[in-house]
Amino acid sequence: MEHAVGRTPAQPDATVRVPLTASRAISTFGITVVGFMTANLVPVMIVALADLGFTPTGAGTLMTACLLLSALACLATSRWTALGGRYVVARAGLALTALGFGAAALVAEPTIAAAGIIVGGIGGGGAVAAGGAALAALRDPDRASGISGFANRAIVAVVLFIIPVVGLGMASAFGILACLALAALVTTGWLPDRPAATPHGSIGRSASPVDSPRSVTIAGVVLLACFAMWALGEDSLWAVAAVMGAEQAGLDEAGMGLVLSLSTLGGLLASALVGVAGKRLGRTVPLAVALLIGAALKIASGFITDPQLYLVVIIIWNTVYMVAFLYVIAIAAALDPTGRWSAPILGVYLVGSSFAPLFGTAVSSALGYPALGIILGCITLLVLGPLVVVSRESLRREKRPVPDATPETDFPHAAIA
DSSP states (O other), X not given: OTTOTTOOTTSOOSOOOBOOOHHHHXXXXXXXXXXXXXXXXXXXXXXXXXXXXXXXXXXXXXXXXXXXXXXXXXXXXXXHIIIIIHHHHHHHHHHHHHHHHHHHHHOOOHHHHHHHHHHHHHHHHHHHHHHHHHHTTBSOHHHHHHHXXXXXXXXXXXXXXXXXXXXXXXXXXHHHHHHHHHHHHHTGGGSOOOOOBOTTSOBSTTOOOOOOOHHHHHHHHHHHHHHHHHHHHHHHHHHHHHHHHHHTSOXXXXXXXXXXXXHHHHHHHHHHHHXXXXXXXXXXXXXXXXXXXXXXXXXXXXXXXXXXXXXXXXXXXXXHHHHHHHHHHHHHHHHOTTOTTTTTHHHHHHHHXXXXXXXXXXXXXXXXXXXXXXXXXXXXXXXXXXXXXXXXHHHHHHTSOOOOOXXXXXXXXXXXX
């Protein structure tokens, strides 16, 4: 990539990002959504496990183990997906997701259900890694990340609407996800491959690794560490939001239900804005603004005693949270088009998120809600500086003069043929 200037068209020496087509969108975003959906369905899954005799603590412990193993599976396979194994990882991961959650849905026996949930979680981690790696192969990471976030919120909203309609239970909570995994499995061949130049100037899976200077490696490691810490802070507030709203601001169940609904709508609007705007809004400034607003709102949430004001603060916080989340995903994709950093990014988020309920409840119980708000706000401010620096590095990497693939068709692998 350092010697892009002066090369001949017949001998490209840099990576090629491919345009977003319908097939690539369905596969990349769909696989990522399915892999990450367990985290979104944890509340209903915990309720469903009561049908098999699990206590709330037992069900919570099982789902925490599922998420942690999903995160570890994502991190363990991320390097493989960046080096060319994303098709194998995606197919194996989705197959395990369908098998594990399908068994949990159909076999009314606690031990088998628990084993199936663990297997399904591991498979979901592989799917997340494959989808994340594929995201980096697409042009305009900001736009691709925004569309991916919109797809995630929209599909999760539909699933959360369907489950109560058909009846909350093991068959619906786990069976729907198993069916979605089977549907996504059909689309794995449409994933954009790892873009890299071969010695003969062609693009393909057998290409040599993309150059990764030390500055990019440092930026990637800092990004992953900051994202895990940020996830801990964000999800710690979400974990205690209902209790804090009730105890401190007097928010009733109806109000909290409104918070959930409008937060979903805010996330959809935020992801749609990022997806439509793409590069036009920039990346570093919107990220910094979202983080600053988020920090201020988290601090404020710990002091608010008015239920209406609390409702507004939590909804706005959820909206700017989504903006920041999507830009971090875009940074990871922009740093390296092979997916070296976008493959594990959701895995490290899950690691931080897994400890959030314990952290949020422990701090609020020991120090009170105002102290919790201040601590969570300070976590965001702590990661703001490093994330801004990494964002600038990602922009510098994108500005490298590289060729673009311009396939004329929307068939699988058209951009890498």
